[in-house]
Amino acid sequence: MEELRKKARELLETGAVKVVIGYGKGSGQNARAVFVRKAEYADKLICDESCVQNLAVYLTKPEVKALGKPAIVAKLPVLRTILQLAAENQIAEGDLVVLGVSPDGKIIDLQNFKAIEDYVAQFPFELTPEQKAEIEKIGKMSLEERWQYWQEQFGRCLKCYACRAACPLCYCSRCLVECNQPQWVPAAPHAIGNLEWHIVRAMHLAGRCTNCGDCERACPVGIQLSLLNLKLAEEVLKNFKTRAGASSKAEYALGNWKEEDKENFIK
Amino acid sequence: MSAENIYKPYLMRIEKITEEAPGVRTFRLVFADEEEGKNFAFQAGQFGLYSVFGEGESTFCIASPPTRKGYIECTFREMGRVTKALAKCEEGDIIGFRGPYGNIFPLEDWKGKNLLFIAGGIALPPLRCVILNALDLRDRFKEITIIYGARTVADLVYKHELEEWSKRGDVKVITTVDPGGETPDWKGPVGFVPAVLEKAAPKSENTIALVCGPPIMIKLTLPVLARLGFTPENIFSTLENRMKCGVGKCGRCNVGKVFVCKDGPVFTLAQLNTMPQEY
Amino acid sequence: MLGTFEKMDIERKLLKKDSLDKLFEKIKGSGRRILAPVQKDNMITFEEVSSPGELAQDYVQTTLSAKGAVFPRCEELFSYKFEGKDVKVEERKSEPKPTVIFGLRPCDAASFAVLNSVFSWDYQDSLFKSRLEKTTVISVSCAKADEYCFCTSVGGGPGETKGSDILLTQIESGDYLAEIVTEKGRGIVALAPELFVPAPTEDKERYLVKLPKQFDLKTLNEKLAKNFDNTELWIEQSLRCLGCGACAFVCPACVCFDMQDEANKKGGVRLRCWDSCGFSLFTLHTSGHNPRSAQSQRWRQRVMHKFAYMPERQNFIGCVGCGRCSRLCPVDMNLLEHLKEIVESRD
Numbered sequence: 026m027e028e029l030r031k032k033a034r035e036l037l038e039t040g041a042v043k044v045v046i047g048y049g050k051g052s053g054q055n056a057r058a059v060f061v062r063k064a065e066y067a068d069k070l071i072c073d074e075s076c077v078q079n080l081a082v083y084l085t086k087p088e089v090k091a092l093g094k095p096a097i098v099a100k101l102p103v104l105r106t107i108l109q110l111a112a113e114n115q116i117a118e119g120d121l122v123v124l125g126v127s128p129d130g131k132i133i134d135l136q137n138f139k140a141i142e143d144y145v146a147q148f149p150f151e152l153t154p155e156q157k158a159e160i161e162k163i164g165k166m167s168l169e170e171r172w173q174y175w176q177e178q179f180g181r182c183l184k185c186y187a188c189r190a191a192c193p194l195c196y197c198s199r200c201l202v203e204c205n206q207p208q209w210v211p212a213a214p215h216a217i218g219n220l221e222w223h224i225v226r227a228m229h230l231a232g233r234c235t236n237c238g239d240c241e242r243a244c245p246v247g248i249q250l251s252l253l254n255l256k257l258a259e260e261v262l263k264n265f266k267t268r269a270g271a272s273s274k275a276e277y278a279l280g281n282w283k284e285e286d287k288e289n290f291i292k
Numbered sequence: 293m294s295a296e297n298i299y300k301p302y303l304m305r306i307e308k309i310t311e312e313a314p315g316v317r318t319f320r321l322v323f324a325d326e327e328e329g330k331n332f333a334f335q336a337g338q339f340g341l342y343s344v345f346g347e348g349e350s351t352f353c354i355a356s357p358p359t360r361k362g363y364i365e366c367t368f369r370e371m372g373r374v375t376k377a378l379a380k381c382e383e384g385d386i387i388g389f390r391g392p393y394g395n396i397f398p399l400e401d402w403k404g405k406n407l408l409f410i411a412g413g414i415a416l417p418p419l420r421c422v423i424l425n426a427l428d429l430r431d432r433f434k435e436i437t438i439i440y441g442a443r444t445v446a447d448l449v450y451k452h453e454l455e456e457w458s459k460r461g462d463v464k465v466i467t468t469v470d471p472g473g474e475t476p477d478w479k480g481p482v483g484f485v486p487a488v489l490e491k492a493a494p495k496s497e498n499t500i501a502l503v504c505g506p507p508i509m510i511k512l513t514l515p516v517l518a519r520l521g522f523t524p525e526n527i528f529s530t531l532e533n534r535m536k537c538g539v540g541k542c543g544r545c546n547v548g549k550v551f552v553c554k555d556g557p558v559f560t561l562a563q564l565n566t567m568p569q570e571y
Numbered sequence: 572m573l574g575t576f577e578k579m580d581i582e583r584k585l586l587k588k589d590s591l592d593k594l595f596e597k598i599k600g601s602g603r604r605i606l607a608p609v610q611k612d613n614m615i616t617f618e619e620v621s622s623p624g625e626l627a628q629d630y631v632q633t634t635l636s637a638k639g640a641v642f643p644r645c646e647e648l649f650s651y652k653f654e655g656k657d658v659k660v661e662e663r664k665s666e667p668k669p670t671v672i673f674g675l676r677p678c679d680a681a682s683f684a685v686l687n688s689v690f691s692w693d694y695q696d697s698l699f700k701s702r703l704e705k706t707t708v709i710s711v712s713c714a715k716a717d718e719y720c721f722c723t724s725v726g727g728g729p730g731e732t733k734g735s736d737i738l739l740t741q742i743e744s745g746d747y748l749a750e751i752v753t754e755k756g757r758g759i760v761a762l763a764p765e766l767f768v769p770a771p772t773e774d775k776e777r778y779l780v781k782l783p784k785q786f787d788l789k790t791l792n793e794k795l796a797k798n799f800d801n802t803e804l805w806i807e808q809s810l811r812c813l814g815c816g817a818c819a820f821v822c823p824a825c826v827c828f829d830m831q832d833e834a835n836k837k838g839g840v841r842l843r844c845w846d847s848c849g850f851s852l853f854t855l856h857t858s859g860h861n862p863r864s865a866q867s868q869r870w871r872q873r874v875m876h877k878f879a880y881m882p883e884r885q886n887f888i889g890c891v892g893c894g895r896c897s898r899l900c901p902v903d904m905n906l907l908e909h910l911k912e913i914v915e916s917r918d
Contacts (some may be wrong), residue, residue: 053718057903058811078902088810088866183644183820183845190815191901203852205373213831213844215645243901245634245817247614297662298694299648299841345651345658346834372857386658533862534854536830539694542846543827544853547862549880554693568799571862
């Protein structure tokens with residue numbers, strides 16, 4: 026942690042960055058996002074197990090961009106997201122300084138996207154045993170059971186869009202659900218409105234989501250959103266041999282056509 | 293409208309559609325239920341929420357005066373989902389109307405005064421209500437002056453009424469278009485409304501000024517009025533904001549602690565000066 | 572021995588803990604449904620229950636509020652049918668079901684009055700009123716609080732009776748001291764008067780959590796009036812805010828709503844659903860102009876609306892100090908902390 030604070034102080038003092046996006050102490054046992062702009066406040070920065078929010082969400086937020094060139098404290102999930110944002114041209118090399126943090130809390134020097142790619146490659150994404158078990162459990166359900174399961178989950182949805190707000194890859198300045206000509210997805214929080222919202226969002230993220238889990242953490246009613254995105258990520262991997270968050274030059278699987286793409290869904 | 297459900301609109305039949313300018317239409321609406329029409333009353337300045345069932349509601353002032361019974365009129369420009377749907381309506385169609393909502397232009401207080409109307413573009417409709425109201429009760433007021441401008445000749449709304457008002461002997465009408473907006477046969481002045489106002493230099497003594505227009509026009513008109521000697525209490529304008537309920541409950545049209553749908557849409561400049569500039 | 576919260580016209584009775592089953596039975600038998608906190612996975616929400624055995628145990632506050640009982644997250648305002656050029660509008664046919672909300676905290680009970688102050692102001696919202704009229708509130712006072720609670724700073728308290736028809740306080744024996752506050756409360760007692768026996772002379776206060784006031788409302792009001800244009804303050808506080816609607820939707824006192832039409836060629840409905848001033852879409856004009864285009868302006872609106880505009884217009888503070896917004900905020904926007912910062916800010 027002291028190393029991180031020292032690095033942050035340096036970057037701010039030399040003017041290399043205008044803001045360090047990191048974690049600070051929050052309410053209770055939680056951490057919260059902090060935006061350190063003065064070197065003397067670098068001591069606010071912490072980095073421990075309580076620091077889980079995907080800070081990359083702030084890289085595309087106008088109010089934070091207005092502060093100037095950022096440094097960002099980046100644990101593994103954040104690093105993957107940074108690569109995906111780069112692949113989607115939302116950030117460019119040199120636009121930011123990445124303060125990588127290893128799983129055991131050490132600062133990693135990551136000078137460019139290639140360095141991030143090489144580092145991230147050492148930790149290939151894997152489902153946790155719990156996640157595997159949940160996905161299997163749902164996979165074993167009959168269609169009717171599965172429908173009931175998701176109806177119950179989505180039935181809780183209030184359309185607060187915390188999932189969208191927390192997601193670093195939901196950066197559209199005008200979300201589909203905000204279009205009313207036509208109103209593609211009903212705005213109201215009823216059964217169909219909720220179902221359509223979550224399906225559309227999951228599909229828009231398929232092949233792009235880096236599975237940080239912030240959507241599920243943000244949801245005030247505990248909907249198991251990450252399962253949808255995890256499952257779709259596995260499907261994309263199976264069909265297109267690619268996973269988001271591995272390369273800053275990745276192509277969007279659902280937006281590119283290659284000759285070898287299977288069309289076995291056409292029956 | 294049932295006294296029970298404040299969100300249930302009156303059913304209105306479109307009696308007449310007038311194309312005012314490109315994208316701008318006036319609807320003359322009559323109550324589908326005659327009884328409701330007979331009991332309906334409103335005052336100049338009030339607005340309503342006009343529904344296209346299946347699309348939603350849109351907020352416009354009531355552009356016809358309360359002195360003319362049996363119908364109400366609204367003028368709107370095609371901009372979004374609801375207005376586009378309204379623009380597709382035909383004479384004989386049914387739309388919804390909720391109102392009258394909001395506060396009023398205090399015409400009662402203006403007896404014996406001069407009235408100066410300044411409007412720009414699509415903002416003439418809120419003032420048309422007051423103009424016609426005043427003309428219907430002409431001898432209550434002293435001099436009436438109307439200064440109205442639009443970007444081009446085609447964009448002028450209520451063209452035939454402007455002509456009618458000019459032809460009366462008891463109203464001074466100056467219609468102008470922005471420089472570059474005139475047609476070869478345009479005989480009127482050419483210039484932005486604030487400039488035309490300055491040139492006309494109407495007297496401020498015993499005069500009420502009503503100003504409606506795009507924000508930039510208002511911004512440049514207010515200093516001119518100040519120079520002519522108008523005090524903030526005697527300058528009236530209207531505010532618009534995004535609305536849904538129109539009755540002070542949905543929480544979205546507020547400017548500071550003021551709800552545009554309940555405390556407005558009519559405000560004096562003196563009131564506007566006390567409100568945060570968040571509109 | 573009268574406690575400090577005692578009012579002269581509140582009746583005190585004792586409801587034995589073993590009587591709860593019978594009470595629930597009688598309430599259900601009278602045609603009322605009972606909504607009470609139920610544990611569902613890692614959340615506690617108000618669900619329809621039949622017996623006290625289903626109630627969640629040992630918690631400070633429920634995840635969601637009970638406002639959905641009187642102000643549903645999605646409600647039909649009216650429906651319509653297209654018949655040629657004509658439209659036929661139809662009102663909601665069903666009447667709201669008489670409901671008892673059991674196990675509310677005093678903060679939540681107080682929130683119904685806040686909601687009512689909006690819906691009954693000037694134009695009477697009959698949809699809301701018809702639900703509120705059919706709702707009876709049996710609250711349970713607080714023996715515990717957490718760091719997010721601040722009811723005492725906004726005029727409430729862990730044993731306040733405001734907004735409750737009956738307030739239950741669990742005493743040492745496990746039985747409940749029952750304060751019958753209103754006519755509706757008396758109506759519930761009348762269903763099973765034998766269950767409400769004379770109360771012992773217990774001081775309610777010793778069973779309530781001690782929650783000191785954290786800030787002075789008057790000072791907050793003064794500071795808010797001075798700080799409207801203090802852009803830096805609002806930006807600093809809202810930098811991490813993501814602009815979702817979670818705080819507004821879990822808040823028992825938030826009442827802003829949206830209206831949506833949903834229809835096909837045959838007809839449709841006009842719905843009212845929860846909305847949040849935190850969304851940028853909330854105030855967006857069709858022209859593209861947005862009076863509150865920055866998140867800091869929307870954060871300011873939230874605070875000003877609850878703590879400055881509502882008190883001035885409607886004589887109600889738009890917050891009951893339940894702390895849900897802070898507990899559930901994905902980025903830890905701790906309202907109490909923000910308010911204290913405003914109160915302690917230099918002039």
